[in-house]
Amino acid sequence: MGHDHSRPAVAAPPRVRRVLIATVVPLFLVTLVAALVLWPRDAPEVGGGEDAPRYHGTVERVVTEACPPAPETPEGTTAGPCGIATIAVETGPDAGQRVETPLPTGAGSPSVEVDDKVVLVVLTDPADPTVSSYSIAAHQRGKPLIWLALVFAVAIVAFGRWRGLAALGGLAASFAILLTFVLPGISAGQAPLPVAITGAALIMFVVLYLTHGVTAQTSVAVLGTLASLVLTGLLGSLATAFTHLTGYGSEDATTLSMFQADVDLHGLLLAGIIIGSLGVLDDVTVTQAATVTELAHANPDLTRLQLYRAATRVGRAHIASTVNTIVLAYAGASLPLLLLLTADTRGVTEIVTSEFLAQEIVRSIVATLGLIAAVPITTGLAALVTTAGRGGTTTPRPRRPAGERDEALAALSGPRVATGPNNIPDGPGRPGNTESTW
Template sequence: MNVLVVLSIILFVLMAIVGGKKGVKSFIALFLNFGVLIITILVMNDPNANPIWLTLVACAFISAISLFYINDVNSKTTMAFFSTIITLLILFFFIIIITEKSMIQGFGAEESEELMTFSLFIGIDFIKVAASVIIMSTIGAIVDTAISITSPMREIHHHNPMITRKDLFLAGIRIGRDILGTSTNTLFFAFFGGYMGLLIWFKDLSYSFSEIINAKVFSDEMITIFTAGMGVALVIPIASWMTSYYLVTIGNKKK
């Protein structure tokens, strides 16, 4: 049996045992999000398609699947979804600017040898592709942080319905501060785990520190990590404010 099938079965069993019905839905959501990603890439091959807008639409679908399909439509998922979209839109302009200024699009010198036999004139704007990669790389961390803020805030309001909007907002910020450090560390070490071979290769070729940080393949990943970290930091106050406003102001008016 293929090792991927075995690992998928093990993952499914563990998620079903630990998460129950939500664990099964989370497993299915992995494949749904993978399908969205594949469709986005296939459509992106069309020279007339705009990779950035396609990525934004794909991120909206991924956010909806990750939030609404797994946790149903309720106040916590709705606030997490809107705070995710707002954060992405804020980061969008920064990502476009930083991608154009840093010139990280395309392939680095370390990757050029494997591509020498292929034509790079494929009719796609690699600047937009690079921006799309950064946008797509941030969505998972932002959604995860957003729901980690809105869910406990709803529980706090449920058990203390008389809490003020300011106190509920500050509670969300305190929760976010606990999440911020672990989320950024996860992003950072995910890079070093995935690129350990590249870093060893840099050492064997006696790259200096300045050559490493200026290598396109290295700076591309670091910019992605920093941007995702910015997204995590931004979504905390946005999700906290939106949730506190909705639960206290709008929620009390509905009663």
């Protein structure tokens, strides 16, 4: 076994393959058993009431008019665009007919123009159920999303070829595991932390081996990722307990607790840290395993310790940029929250130590610590596997015979070769010419 991102690497010794198989296969079987034990069998159905019927339509005409001033707002200010939109209904009982509906107003309401594809909802008058009307709920986003997904897939396959196709398969497998195991398991009341670790391990096995092949190098990345995931979970448990986080630090979590009171929001916070760390962890572990393999291929004389030190220097540079990536990713996802903080009148210390911001700080720190630990763990494993065939010692290169070395040194130390007008030697056999010697 062995692997390289650009060419087949030299196969690992049989003893190394046997050790890796004896290590990885039991871990995979344990993951499968854990998934079967935690698999959601009685996921509760969330009852949020009956949704209003939704149908598709196309905007054919928009007539705007001045909005009457609202009593609670100063004169001259308006709540938004006012007017009537004529829409051709495409689905539902009124398909083929044209209906008129008021333009949506208020914060976050969609802005519609002629030829826009929209989603319509039917609202029934509570006082008279026989009276109903259409209202614009949102834009249709199905086709734009499909086109974006196609561009995404074509770009990946065009650049990555078969590896890109395997990456798409791994992405599909990740979403399948999240949607069929992790989310239903947590909704069914299972402890979020073991569900997240098991789901992340399943994603890791499928994605890494599918994308990078069943090789010794991939097995090293799998072991490094799994060890780092477990360490991240332990660090997350300690950090959230130390900072007394409850998981109620966001409006989404509070809303979820209203619909599903049996969900452990503290465990859900830990699960989010683990799932969020997985994508960056497998990037680092695969890179470190590949770096050790490349260094050993480029210089077979490197000892195990030299391989570890050289690859760790690469890992330090990778971590330096990845830490910034993690923080910016969390900051981007929480940008509305950060903007809200700038308008907060409380002191800086009180804001930073509040749960909704402390939660993001702990999330970033724990993910970074797990990422840092992944570098020495994976690099050490890769150095052990790569040098296992030679026991970690150097293999001396063959030396030239003494006579050939003396002749080469004499040729190199002799007078310079006479050259012609184009700085080309006049020919072999001249004093100092090394062509015949070499």
